[in-house]
Amino acid sequence: MSAIEPIDHLRLEALPDNGLLRFLTCGSVDDGKSTLIGRLLYDSKTILADTLHAIQRTSEKRGLDVVDLSLLTDGLQAEREQGITIDVAYRYFTTGTRKYIIADAPGHEQYTRNMVTAASTADLAIILIDARKGVLAQTRRHSYIAHLLGIPHVVVAVNKMDLVDYSPEVFARIKADYLAFAGKLGIKDVRFMPMSALHGDMIVERGERLDWYEGPSLVEILETAPALHSAHTEKFRFPVQYVCRPQDSANPELHDYRGFMGRVESGELAIGDAVTVLPSGLETRVRDIQVLAESLPRAVAEQSVTILLEDEIDISRGDMIVKTGELPNVGKQIDAMLCWLAEAPLDPRRKYLIRHTTRDSKAMLAGIDFRMDINSMEQQATERLVMNDIARVRFKLAQPIFADPYAESRGTGAFIVIDESSNNTVGAGMIV
Amino acid sequence: MSTATLASVTLSHLDWLESEAIHIMREVAGQCSNPVLLFSGGKDSICMLRIAEKAFRPGRFPFPLMHIDTGHNYQEVIDFRDQRAAELGERLIVRSLEDSMARGTVVLKSADEPRNKHQSVTLLEAIEEFGFDACIGGARRDEEKARAKERIFSFRDEFGQWDPKNQRPELWDLYNARSFKGENIRVFPISNWTEIDVWQYIERENLALPSIYFAHRRPIVRRSGGLLPVTAVTPIKPGDVVEEMMVRFRTVGDITCTAPVESDADSVARIIAETAITTITERGATRLDDQTSDASMEQRKKEGYF
Numbered sequence: 001m002s003a004i005e006p007i008d009h010l011r012l013e014a015l016p017d018n019g020l021l022r023f024l025t026c027g028s029v030d031d032g033k034s035t036l037i038g039r040l041l042y043d044s045k046t047i048l049a050d051t052l053h054a055i056q057r058t059s060e061k062r063g064l065d066v067v068d069l070s071l072l073t074d075g076l077q078a079e080r081e082q083g084i085t086i087d088v089a090y091r092y093f094t095t096g097t098r099k100y101i102i103a104d105a106p107g108h109e110q111y112t113r114n115m116v117t118a119a120s121t122a123d124l125a126i127i128l129i130d131a132r133k134g135v136l137a138q139t140r141r142h143s144y145i146a147h148l149l150g151i152p153h154v155v156v157a158v159n160k161m162d163l164v165d166y167s168p169e170v171f172a173r174i175k176a177d178y179l180a181f182a183g184k185l186g187i188k189d190v191r192f193m194p195m196s197a198l199h200g201d202m203i204v205e206r207g208e209r210l211d212w213y214e215g216p217s218l219v220e221i222l223e224t225a226p227a228l229h230s231a232h233t234e235k236f237r238f239p240v241q242y243v244c245r246p247q248d249s250a251n252p253e254l255h256d257y258r259g260f261m262g263r264v265e266s267g268e269l270a271i272g273d274a275v276t277v278l279p280s281g282l283e284t285r286v287r288d289i290q291v292l293a294e295s296l297p298r299a300v301a302e303q304s305v306t307i308l309l310e311d312e313i314d315i316s317r318g319d320m321i322v323k324t325g326e327l328p329n330v331g332k333q334i335d336a337m338l339c340w341l342a343e344a345p346l347d348p349r350r351k352y353l354i355r356h357t358t359r360d361s362k363a364m365l366a367g368i369d370f371r372m373d374i375n376s377m378e379q380q381a382t383e384r385l386v387m388n389d390i391a392r393v394r395f396k397l398a399q400p401i402f403a404d405p406y407a408e409s410r411g412t413g414a415f416i417v418i419d420e421s422s423n424n425t426v427g428a429g430m431i432v
Numbered sequence: 433m434s435t436a437t438l439a440s441v442t443l444s445h446l447d448w449l450e451s452e453a454i455h456i457m458r459e460v461a462g463q464c465s466n467p468v469l470l471f472s473g474g475k476d477s478i479c480m481l482r483i484a485e486k487a488f489r490p491g492r493f494p495f496p497l498m499h500i501d502t503g504h505n506y507q508e509v510i511d512f513r514d515q516r517a518a519e520l521g522e523r524l525i526v527r528s529l530e531d532s533m534a535r536g537t538v539v540l541k542s543a544d545e546p547r548n549k550h551q552s553v554t555l556l557e558a559i560e561e562f563g564f565d566a567c568i569g570g571a572r573r574d575e576e577k578a579r580a581k582e583r584i585f586s587f588r589d590e591f592g593q594w595d596p597k598n599q600r601p602e603l604w605d606l607y608n609a610r611s612f613k614g615e616n617i618r619v620f621p622i623s624n625w626t627e628i629d630v631w632q633y634i635e636r637e638n639l640a641l642p643s644i645y646f647a648h649r650r651p652i653v654r655r656s657g658g659l660l661p662v663t664a665v666t667p668i669k670p671g672d673v674v675e676e677m678m679v680r681f682r683t684v685g686d687i688t689c690t691a692p693v694e695s696d697a698d699s700v701a702r703i704i705a706e707t708a709i710t711t712i713t714e715r716g717a718t719r720l721d722d723q724t725s726d727a728s729m730e731q732r733k734k735e736g737y738f
Binding site: 018019020087088089090091092094098099101113116117120121227241242244245246248254257259261262263291292293300302303304317341355356357358410411414415416418420423424425428 | 442443444445447448449450451452454455458459461462485486487488489490491492494573574580581596597599600601602603604605606608610611612623624626628629
C-alpha cells in the first residue's frame with residue numbers, strides 16, 4: 001500500500017552510547033512536520049509492526065492510497081476529532097550514535113505557549129519551510145521563539161522540494177530571504193538544507209534528486225550537533241534540592257553526615273574546589289562528591305550528585321553552591337522576557353509566585369517595557385498581557401534570587417510564574 | 433586551566449536519563465509533603481527503586497512504597513515485591529482491589545473481567561486514606577499515545593481525573609507540584625525512557641528481576657491472537673488447545689490481561705538483543721486490555737488510572 005521501505009542499516013545490533021540530543025520541530029501540518037517526524041521514526045525503525053498496521057487501517061478507512069505517516073503523531077481523541085494538534089508531544093528514536101527526544105509542538109499562532117514549552121528543553125530546532133511558500137510570518141515567529149529560548153542550533157529545512165522540481169534556485173532564494181531577517185534577530189548558528197520528507201530525500205538517505213546539495217543530511221546533522229554543555233565555558237551552578245541528614249543512631253559514621261543534593265545546572269566541580277554558599281556568602285571547600293556509595297572526582301553539567309563540604313554550614317533547599325569568585329547576580333529585581341501562558345491575563349495588581357531554580361519568591365510586576373509583536377517583530381507599548389503574549393517586563397521580588405542572564409545560562413536564567421489561587425503555571429520568564 | 437574549565441564530559445544517554453529521574457524524585461521530596469512511590473515488582477518500578485536509592489541514600493526514602501494489588505498477580509512477582517522492600521528497609525503499603533470489592537466500591541461485571549482498569553478505584557481510596565499529595569509512578573511516554581502528551585508532573589483533580597486539554601505548562605526543569613487538599617500530582621520520573629532504555633539500565637545496574645521476565649516453560653493457550661497462560665484465574669475453556677511453550681513476560685500485571693511472548697531469552701543481554709529487533713510494541717504484544725480501542729488508555733487516565 002505504500003512506497004515506503006524501511007532502511008536497514010539504522011537497525012542497531014548493539015546500541016552504542018553517544019549521549020542524548022533533544023530537538024524541536026517547528027512548523028504546521030501543511031509544512032510536512034508530521035510527515036517528517038513519521039519519516040524519522042519510520043526510517044529509524046522506531047515504528048513497530050502493530051503501530052504501522054493500526055495507521056494503515058486508519059489510512060484505508062479515510063480513503064487514502066498511501067500510509068499517512070502523520071497519523072503517527074496524532075495523539076489524543078480530542079485532537080483526532082477536531083483534526084488539530086493541541087499539545088506538545090514527545091517522541092523517541094535512536095540512530096547509530098545517539099538517542100533523540102523530539103518535542104513536537106503545534107505550529108499555529110495561538111499555540112505560541114506550546115512552542116515556548118517545547119523549546120525550553122531543546123538543544124536544536126528544525127524550522128520547516130514549504131519550498132513553494134518560502135519564508136512566511138510563521139517562519140519568523142518560530143525563529144524568534146527558538147532564538148528567545150536560547151536554542152543553540154537552528155536547522156532551516158526547506159521541505160517539499162519535490163513540488164518545486166528539486167530546484168537549487170528556489171532553495172538559494174529562500175536561504176537568502178531567511179538570512180536577511182535572521183541577521184536582524186541576531187540568530188547566529190543556522191544551517192540550511194533542502195529535503196522531501198514525503199519521499200525521504202536528505203532525511204536519512206541522501207537520495208539522488210538533490211545531488212547539487214553537498215551539505216549533510218538531516219540525520220548527519222543530528223548525529224554531529226554538539227550537546228548543550230559540551231562546547232562553551234560555563235560557571236558552576238548547583239541549586240540545592242534536598243538536604244540528606246540520615247541521623248542514623250545505629251551507624252556512627254552517618255551521625256554527622258550532611259549531603260547537599262541537586263543537579264549541576266552548568267559548569268563542573270571537583271573535590272577540593274573552593275565554593276561559596278548563597279545566600280549566606282560563607283566559603284568552604286568540597287570534601288566529596290557522591291552518587292550512592294561511590295565517590296566521584298568531579299561532577300559535570302546535568303549530573304545529579306550529592307556534595308559534602310569541609311565545614312559545617314547551614315544550607316537548605318533553595319540555597320545555591322557556586323565556585324568562589326564566580327558569583328551570580330544576587331538581587332530582588334529582575335528584568336526579563338516573559339511569555340504569558342494562561343487564559344486569564346496578567347493582573348498587574350496581583351502578587352504571583354516566581355520559581356527560579358529550587359527557590360520560590362513572591363513577586364509583583366513592576367512594569368511592562370514593551371510587548372513584542374512576533375509577526376511584525378515590532379515593539380509595542382501595552383498595559384496588559386494575555387495568553388501567548390511575549391513581553392519585556394520587570395518584577396520586584398520578596399526574596400533575593402541567584403541568577404545569570406538566560407543567554408549565558410538557561411538553568412539559572414529561567415523562571416516560571418505560578419498563580420497561587422489556582423496553583424497553575426501561568427508564565428515563563430527569561431532573565432535579560 | 434582552572435579559570436576556563438570546559439565541561440568536556442557529555443553524559444551518556446543512560447546517565448542523562450538517570451540524572452533527570454533523580455532530579456525529578458528529589459523535586460517531589462522537596463516540594464510535596466506526603467508523597468508515595470508506586471511499586472509493583474515490575475521492571476519499570478524496579479528501576480524506580482534504584483533511582484530512589486541514588487537520589488536519597490544514605491538517607492531513607494522520603495516516601496513509603498505502595499502496591500495496588502489486583503489479587504491476580506503472579507506469586508513470583510508478589511514474593512519479589514516483598515523481598516525487595518525488605519532488603520531496602522523501606523515501608524511497603526499494600527492495598528487490595530479485593531478489599532474495594534468487599535466494600536462494594538468496585539463491582540465487576542463478571543468474575544473473570546480484567547481487573548486492571550478497576551485499580552483506579554483502589555488507588556484513589558488509598559490516596560484518600562493516607563492523604564498522599566503525590567504518587568510517583570514508572571509510566572513511560574513511549575508506551576502509549578495518550579502518555580506521549582502527559583506531563584512529568586501531571587495534575588489530577590479531586591476525582592483523580594486527568595484533563596489532557598488543561599494541563600499545566602511544564603518548562604525547563606522547573607516542575608510545579610503544587611496542589612490543594614484532595615488534589616493529587618502524579619509524577620513520572622522515567623517519562624523519557626523507552627523499553628530498551630529500561631532493559632539497558634537493568635543490565636548496567638545489574639538489577640534483580642522476578643523470574644517470569646526470563647524465558648521459562650509454561651502451559652499456553654492461543655486466544656484472540658495473543659498467548660494466554662493457563663492459570664487458576666485463566667482456566668482452559670472448551671476447545672482450547674494447551675501447548676507447552678518457552679515464553680517470557682515483557683510486562684507483569686494482572687494475570688488475566690498480561691500475555692507473555694514466545695522467547696528463549698534467559699538473560700538480560702539476550703532480552704536486549706531481542707528487544708532491539710522486535711517488531712511489536714510492548715503494549716501491543718502483551719496488553720490484552722488496551723486493544724479494545726485506540727483511545728482506551730486516554731479514557732482510563734481521565735478516570736483516574738495511572
